[in-house]
Amino acid sequence: MEQLAQLVISGLATGSIYALAAMGFTLLWQASGTINFAQGEFVMLPAFIILAGMEWFGLPLYASFLLALLISSLLLGLAFKRMLVDPMIRHGVLPLIIATIALGIFLSEGVKTFYSAEAQPFPDLLPEGLFRVGGVVVSYHDIGVMAVALVLIIALQLFLSRTMTGRAMQATAQNPETARVLGVNIERMILYTFVINAVLVTVAAILVTPVYLAKFDNGASLGLIAFIAAIVGGFNQMRGALLGGLLIGVINNLTVAYLSAAYRDAIPLILLIVVILFKPEGLLGRREERTV
Amino acid sequence: MRGRLILLLLVAALVLLPLGLKNYGIYLLSLWAISTVAALGLNLTLGYAGQVSLAQAAFVGIGAYVSALLTTNGVDFWVALPLAGLLCFVVGLLLGFPALRVQHHYLAFVTLGFNVLVFLVLRNEEWLTGGSYGVSDIPRPAVFGFATDRPLAFYYLTLGFLAAAGLALWLLVRSPWGRAFTALRENPMRAASLGIDIRTYTLLAFAIGSALGGLAGAFYAPLVEFIDPTPFHPAASLALLLMVAVGGSGYFFAPFLGAALVILLPEWLRFSEGLYLMLYALLVMVLMAYCPSGLCGLWVRFQARMRARGAGLAEGGRP
Numbered sequence: 001m002e003q004l005a006q007l008v009i010s011g012l013a014t015g016s017i018y019a020l021a022a023m024g025f026t027l028l029w030q031a032s033g034t035i036n037f038a039q040g041e042f043v044m045l046p047a048f049i050i051l052a053g054m055e056w057f058g059l060p061l062y063a064s065f066l067l068a069l070l071i072s073s074l075l076l077g078l079a080f081k082r083m084l085v086d087p088m089i090r091h092g093v094l095p096l097i098i099a100t101i102a103l104g105i106f107l108s109e110g111v112k113t114f115y116s117a118e119a120q121p122f123p124d125l126l127p128e129g130l131f132r133v134g135g136v137v138v139s140y141h142d143i144g145v146m147a148v149a150l151v152l153i154i155a156l157q158l159f160l161s162r163t164m165t166g167r168a169m170q171a172t173a174q175n176p177e178t179a180r181v182l183g184v185n186i187e188r189m190i191l192y193t194f195v196i197n198a199v200l201v202t203v204a205a206i207l208v209t210p211v212y213l214a215k216f217d218n219g220a221s222l223g224l225i226a227f228i229a230a231i232v233g234g235f236n237q238m239r240g241a242l243l244g245g246l247l248i249g250v251i252n253n254l255t256v257a258y259l260s261a262a263y264r265d266a267i268p269l270i271l272l273i274v275v276i277l278f279k280p281e282g283l284l285g286r287r288e289e290r291t292v
Numbered sequence: 293m294r295g296r297l298i299l300l301l302l303v304a305a306l307v308l309l310p311l312g313l314k315n316y317g318i319y320l321l322s323l324w325a326i327s328t329v330a331a332l333g334l335n336l337t338l339g340y341a342g343q344v345s346l347a348q349a350a351f352v353g354i355g356a357y358v359s360a361l362l363t364t365n366g367v368d369f370w371v372a373l374p375l376a377g378l379l380c381f382v383v384g385l386l387l388g389f390p391a392l393r394v395q396h397h398y399l400a401f402v403t404l405g406f407n408v409l410v411f412l413v414l415r416n417e418e419w420l421t422g423g424s425y426g427v428s429d430i431p432r433p434a435v436f437g438f439a440t441d442r443p444l445a446f447y448y449l450t451l452g453f454l455a456a457a458g459l460a461l462w463l464l465v466r467s468p469w470g471r472a473f474t475a476l477r478e479n480p481m482r483a484a485s486l487g488i489d490i491r492t493y494t495l496l497a498f499a500i501g502s503a504l505g506g507l508a509g510a511f512y513a514p515l516v517e518f519i520d521p522t523p524f525h526p527a528a529s530l531a532l533l534l535m536v537a538v539g540g541s542g543y544f545f546a547p548f549l550g551a552a553l554v555i556l557l558p559e560w561l562r563f564s565e566g567l568y569l570m571l572y573a574l575l576v577m578v579l580m581a582y583c584p585s586g587l588c589g590l591w592v593r594f595q596a597r598m599r600a601r602g603a604g605l606a607e608g609g610r611p
Contacts, residue, residue: 035397087581093397095584097344098537099577101530106573113566220526224408227401262416269405276398277390 005136007253013142014211015249016149020204021222022229022241023153024197030173030236031193034085035097038104039201040223046072046205047214048111051120061123069202077198081191104219112216124210145207152203153242156196160238169193221265228272234285243284247271310447318443322515324555325450326508329457331535331547333504338533339542340465340473341497347387347403348532350410351380351502353524355509357414360427360519369433373510380506384499392495399498407526414521426520430513440514450511457504462544464500473497477542534576540586549587 021043028034036042046068053064084103088096126144130137160166171179172189180186212218229248233240248268255267275282310318330352337345355376362372391402414421421427432440433449440446464470472493475483484490513519535554539546558568583590 035400037400084577084581088584091580091584094338094342094344094541095537095580097397097400098533099580102534102573102576102580105527105530105534106570106577109566109569109573113564113570217527221408224404228405231398231401263412266409266412269409272405273390273402276393276402280393280398 002135002137003257006138007257008250009136009138010142011250011253012246013145013249014208014252015246016146016153017204017208017245018222018225018229018249019242019245020149020152020200020207021226022233022245023156023238024200024204025226025230026235026238026241027173027193027200028197029230031169032081032085032089032190033093034089035093035100036197037097037100037223038107038219039226040219040221041104041107042072042076042197042201042219043204043208043222043226044214044216044219045076045107045111046202047122047209047218048115048120048216050206050209051122051214052115054123061125065125065202065206068205069199072198072202073195075198076201077195078191080198081194085194104223108216108219115216117216119213119215122209122214125206126210141210148203148207152200156200157238165189165192225268228268231282232268232271232275234282237282237284240282240284244282306451307448310444315443318447319515320556320559322443322447322450323512324551325447325454326511326515327532327535327555328547328551329454329511330505330508331532331539331551332457332461333501333508334532335501335536335539335541335544335547336461336465336473336504337498337501338536339540339546340470340477341494342477343392343494343498344397344400344533345403345498345501346400346526346529346533347407347410348501348505349524349526349528350403350407351384351505352509352512352528353410353414353521354380354383355506356513356519356524357421357427357509358506359510360430360513361420363431363433363514364427364429369431369510369514373507376510377503377507380509381499381503384502385495387502388495388498392491392498404526404529407524407529411521411525414524421521424520426518427513428518430517430519432514432517446515450515453507453511457507461504465544534572538572538576538579538586540588540590543586543588543592546586546588553587 021039024042025036025039028036049068049071050061050064053059053067054061057064059067080103084099085096088099124141126148127140129140131140132138158166160170168179168184169189169192171182171184172186173193176186179189208222209218225248226245229244230241231244232247233242233244248271251267251271252264255261255264259267306321310321313321330348333351334345334348337343358376358379359369359372362375363369387402387406388399391399415423417423418425432446434440435449438445440449465473472483472488475486475488476490476493480490512523531554535550536546537550538553539548539550554572558565561568579586579590583593585592
């Protein structure tokens with residue numbers, strides 16, 4: 001029983017990181033119809049920006065993290081939208097999917113060629129150590145991860161629902177035409193979405209990398225988990241992405257402990273296929289109306 | 293007419309080229325022919341049915357393992373080959389059915405997941421696949437009693453396989469059945485109103501594409517004579533997809549061109565692998581932004597412009 005509780009808690013911690021990546025993925029989809037196949041590489045890259053800041057410029061970890069936030073916002077937010085998504089969106093969904101796949105390869109090969117092909121140790125911002133709650137061993141690290149992710153998610157929700165800009169962003173996602181008529185600067189709102197995604201992946205990077213080490217090909221599995229979380233939860237719902245991320249984190253942990261470590265990556269996939277078969281709009285999703 | 297002449301010259305070049313090459317060059321050309329078949333299958337899914345499949349490497353892997361395991365246990369290659377194709381066809385149907393029930397991009401996720409799953413099975417089920425140690429000493433097939441153990445003989449076998457697959461696909465795309473595919477891609481709503489069952493056709497395109505991947509895999513195993521799970525990693529599926537996209541999805545010759553760009557060109561340019569992949573990924577992104585129909589589309593556009601200019605000159609010099 002204690003073991004189960006421990007597994008669930010650490011699963012929730014990892015799951016909340018997946019949720020960050022999945023929410024960014026969902027936001028991009030809602031705002032601009034972008035299916036970002038490079039989302040995993042988007043989590044991988046900031047980790048290396050942080051490392052580069054520390055090793056090449058001798059910055060302390062937090063300063064390097066701020067630098068990574070800035071560079072990510074410019075590169076993975078602004079430049080990604082302006083240089084890749086904007087010229088392509090008029091061609092439809094397919095070219096953009098292929099281009100983001102290419103972007104993922106570009107980023108991971110770039111890191112491999114210009115930084116290192118080896119896994120790099122990554123400093124942890126969060127405290128180490130364990131404590132006990134009635135027989136259950138909990139690590140400060142897991143609690144820290146959950147707290148950071150939770151604060152970010154709540155801040156994002158408040159921003160989207162309480163501020164003028166946030167509401168304009170939601171309006172843009174729901175009905176761009178009407179939003180435009182009402183005087184919302186749609187282009188700007190979509191740009192904000194891309195920047196928010198960049199912030200989400202950077203935070204996900206600093207949380208997840210101390211566990212997995214920084215490696216150029218980390219993106220592949222992370223990206224897949226983010227997609228699965230987004231679909232399982234409901235592709236058109238932010239809450240869905242959160243639920244999906246947490247669910248996969250917990251399921252992963254339980255699989256390793258009780259079923260098979262070799263097939264831990266397989267269980268989310270089976271979950272994906274079951275959801276697509278029986279509830280294709282996702283656990284919390286609404287059915288999308290088809291536009292003809 | 294000119295097109296046929298070019299085609300004839302290219303075929304002649306493919307037949308004569310290896311005579312001046314060392315074994316490694318012949319190996320690369322054989323690999324090109326096999327990859328082209330896998331990409332032809334993917335082009336049917338992507339270019340004609342408009343679906344993103346990210347599992348082509350998994351189907352190549354299934355085909356390769358079926359062929360390797362059967363032939364090392366004494367079954368004849370020519371029995372193993374159709375089995376590999378058939379198995380991939382059935383798996384393609386089973387996989388495509390749930391994914392194609394819903395929105396179009398779901399197939400991409402499901403197939404990517406499937407590829408991960410296949411990779412895990414290949415790596416973990418040592419009793420069947422040998423795990424990371426793989427399967428070694430895969431025999432090369434005999435054709436009418438002639439052994440194809442030598443690189444040149446095996447190259448001609450793969451070239452014949454490519455020609456057969458290419459011809460079959462050419463006929464398929466031009467059959468009424470294949471025309472339905474094109475109608476589907478151009479305007480699904482209209483195609484549906486004409487009584488084409490979109491889902492069935494898309495599913496069949498995916499399954500046939502997967503079967504071609506399996507057949508290509510069945511030839512890949514005896515080419516390399518030793519297989520392990522590495523070449524069937526999901527990353528290889530992404531590479532195959534980009535191969536088709538860079539050539540120009542939906543153009544018949546796109547896979548030939550794309551495979552050449554990925555397999556032959558880097559050897560010739562002697563780039564480091566990472567740098568070449570970066571340049572290649574960059575090329576794909578630029579193409580997708582400015583000419584989503586790939587290099588073939590660029591060529592068609594260029595030709596149209598030349599023709600327009602020619603016509604303009606004939607009319608009195610105004611371009």
